[in-house]
Amino acid sequence: MGVACFESVRKTYRRAGKHIVAVDCLSMSLNEGEIVGLVGPNGAGKSTLVKLLCGILSPTEGDVRTLGFIPSRQRQALAQHIGVVFGQRSSLWYNIPALESMLLMRDIYSIPRGAFSERLHEYSRLLGADHLLSVPVRKLSLGERMRCELLATVLHHPRLLILDEPTIGLDIAAKSAFREVIRNLASGLRTTVLLTTHDLQDVEKVCDRVVLINKGQKELDIAVSELLGASQQHVTIEVEEVPGAERLRESPFYREVRQGWLAFYLPRSRMSEFLQNVVDQFGDSARFRTGEPNLEDILYSYYHETA
Amino acid sequence: MRLLRLVLRYTRLSTEDLIQFPFGVAMKVVDTGFRVLFLYAFWYSVTSFGIAIPGWSQPEVLVLGGMGLVGGSICQLGFGFRDIAYAVVDGTLDVYLTRPVHPLFTVLAEKLGIFWVTSQFVSGLALVLIAARMGNLQLVNCVPSLLVLVTGCVAYQTMYGCLSLTSFWQGRVSSIRDTFFSVASARTYPIDVLPKSLGFALTWVIPIGLVATMPARILLGKVLNPWPVVSLSGLLAVGWVAVLSWLWEKALSGYESTGT
Numbered sequence: 267m268g269v270a271c272f273e274s275v276r277k278t279y280r281r282a283g284k285h286i287v288a289v290d291c292l293s294m295s296l297n298e299g300e301i302v303g304l305v306g307p308n309g310a311g312k313s314t315l316v317k318l319l320c321g322i323l324s325p326t327e328g329d330v331r332t333l334g335f336i337p338s339r340q341r342q343a344l345a346q347h348i349g350v351v352f353g354q355r356s357s358l359w360y361n362i363p364a365l366e367s368m369l370l371m372r373d374i375y376s377i378p379r380g381a382f383s384e385r386l387h388e389y390s391r392l393l394g395a396d397h398l399l400s401v402p403v404r405k406l407s408l409g410e411r412m413r414c415e416l417l418a419t420v421l422h423h424p425r426l427l428i429l430d431e432p433t434i435g436l437d438i439a440a441k442s443a444f445r446e447v448i449r450n451l452a453s454g455l456r457t458t459v460l461l462t463t464h465d466l467q468d469v470e471k472v473c474d475r476v477v478l479i480n481k482g483q484k485e486l487d488i489a490v491s492e493l494l495g496a497s498q499q500h501v502t503i504e505v506e507e508v509p510g511a512e513r514l515r516e517s518p519f520y521r522e523v524r525q526g527w528l529a530f531y532l533p534r535s536r537m538s539e540f541l542q543n544v545v546d547q548f549g550d551s552a553r554f555r556t557g558e559p560n561l562e563d564i565l566y567s568y569y570h571e572t573a
Numbered sequence: 574m575r576l577l578r579l580v581l582r583y584t585r586l587s588t589e590d591l592i593q594f595p596f597g598v599a600m601k602v603v604d605t606g607f608r609v610l611f612l613y614a615f616w617y618s619v620t621s622f623g624i625a626i627p628g629w630s631q632p633e634v635l636v637l638g639g640m641g642l643v644g645g646s647i648c649q650l651g652f653g654f655r656d657i658a659y660a661v662v663d664g665t666l667d668v669y670l671t672r673p674v675h676p677l678f679t680v681l682a683e684k685l686g687i688f689w690v691t692s693q694f695v696s697g698l699a700l701v702l703i704a705a706r707m708g709n710l711q712l713v714n715c716v717p718s719l720l721v722l723v724t725g726c727v728a729y730q731t732m733y734g735c736l737s738l739t740s741f742w743q744g745r746v747s748s749i750r751d752t753f754f755s756v757a758s759a760r761t762y763p764i765d766v767l768p769k770s771l772g773f774a775l776t777w778v779i780p781i782g783l784v785a786t787m788p789a790r791i792l793l794g795k796v797l798n799p800w801p802v803v804s805l806s807g808l809l810a811v812g813w814v815a816v817l818s819w820l821w822e823k824a825l826s827g828y829e830s831t832g833t
Binding site: 362 | 575578579582583585586589590593594664665667668670671672673674675826828829830
């Protein structure tokens with residue numbers, strides 16, 4: 267059953283008399299209980315898509331439906347059933363203990379007192395935020411604040427949870443707890459989750475499906491299991507950037523410079539050929555290392571291979 | 574019921590926010606004391622030196638000052654209109670738009686300055702009661718006076734809200750706001766001593782006369798039949814609320830948000 271659906275959606279902005287296309291003829295849907303990762307480079311149109319989904323923006327063309335509502339016309343009614351975390355914007359009151367903001371959420375979403383207490387206890391424990399509730403938000407670290415932000419967003423059991431870069435700044439333990447809450451919501455309550463992220467671990471550990479957006483268009487829509495299967499056939503090699511190494515940038519496997527190292531993402535079957543080529547050009551002094559796989563490397567590689 | 578719960582919740586939040594900084598509260602109390610003292614000293618000096626304010630005796634200008642403070646207290650409830658421009662520019666409005674509560678209510682509620690609302694109300698009421706001991710008030714006029722005060726404040730604040738909403742198109746609008754404030758600072762003086770056309774404009778065009786002078790005149794029995802004023806003031810408030818509502822819809826339909 268489709269929880270949210272975009273049909274041939276186009277969104278343009280007017281800037282200095284020109285129309286800028288943020289989303290172009292995009293169609294996709296989100297199913298009940300599904301966790302979808304929305305990925306793409308900065309300025310790809312991810313945030314615009316999120317805002318269209320919750321009714322902050324109206325589409326220029328096409329149709330958007332969220333939980334049966336037309337978001338731009340029925341925004342307030344829809345808001346009762348969704349939860350949104352904007353990673354850069356807070357819903358918490360800065361100077362006072364986080365618990366007060368949770369109580370505000372109880373009143374905003376009319377959560378029954380009993381259910382509220384149960385959920386607050388359960389999710390704060392799961393997120394490791396129970397000891398943070400009595401602390402003024404201004405005294406929390408970014409990671410602690412994000413835990414409280416997520417807690418405030420899930421208390422009303424939204425049917426659709428939209429998370430815009432929620433794991434930025436979280437430590438490993440907090441990320442793990444965060445992912446567990448997301449999975450519990452999706453499996454237990456059939457909550458649909460849309461997660462925008464640049465973190466491969468988020469996608470790998472939480473998402474069922476990943477959608478790659480670039481220049482306002484959907485470039486890829488694939489099950490994470492399929493994507494990870496394909497990525498195991500590949501390897502990331504980084505070569506130290508030495509004089510003359512810019513020639514290597516012409517390689518079809520070249521991705522980007524990472525702190526003085528040139529990163530290449532290539533099929534394992536081509537690895538020895540690639541390394542031999544580098545040694546031939548730069549001699550035995552050439553330095554290599556295996557780099558961490560990058561989500562966008564995998565996605566772009568997959569996209570170009572299947573296109 | 575839910576609205577009442579939210580009003581109580583935001584009042585509590587505002588109070589909690591206030592008491593986090595006890596020294597700040599103490600300074601605000603001192604500030605309020607000075608304001609009231611200066612207001613009293615100003616009018617006492619003006620009238621004691623024999624400077625005539627046509628139609629206003631010494632206790633009557635105290636009533637005016639008191640009504641100005643009570644009006645200021647009611648206007649404080651709309652203080653959040655000031656921050657619409659910031660919410661639009663920094664993207665906070667997006668957070669408000671994802672909640673099942675009217676975003677304008679949220680903007681006003683989150684910026685509720687409970688201290689200023691309470692302190693101005695209490696000190697204004699105290700001034701009015703001090704003047705009442707001198708025997709000038711017509712208690713029978715309390716209701717129409719209060720109605721004009723409330724509707725006048727609604728008209729004045731929604732007009733200000735409309736100016737703030739232009740930030741959806743113009744971005745920062747602090748210069749317009751400052752101009753409006755500079756005109757509005759005249760509200761603590763008796764508007765009816767000004768030339769007739771200016772007094773009319775400052776009562777019915779920019780309704781600052783309705784947030785102090787007119788309610789004070791009604792309370793003092795200087796308006797023979799206050800009900801036409803009550804009606805007009807009510808109509809003005811309804812009119813400005815309608816304009817604000819229309820402008821809000823227009824603003825949202827063209828809202829482009831900010832990046833993240």
